[in-house]
Amino acid sequence: MDKPKVAATCPKQVELEAGKKYAYCTCGLSANQPFCDGAHSGTDFVPMVFTAEETKTAHFCQCKQTGSAPNCDGSHKNVSQ
DSSP: OOSOOOOOSSOEEEEEOTTOEEEEOSSSOOSSTTBOOSTTTTSSOOOEEEEOSSOEEEEEOSSSOOSSTTBOOSGGGGOOO
16 A cells, blocks of 8 residues: 555544644544544554644544645545545
8 A cells, every 4th residue: 555545535623632642544544534543554654643732623634635734735626536
């Protein structure tokens, strides 16, 4: 698997908590989109782990084509599943 699976062609609204650690799925295989559930095991993909700097609503990419991961940049408009 050299390219991530398109999990969905729309972003997912998520509520982030300041100071909390998150693991964003980069492979598209997770059943817990847009977050990692370990489904990447056996691939070259690893989750994008980060700590939220502020409490806020965000829109995370699920097509895995964004140039500003984990945030959606509208790339899903050019992706077919």
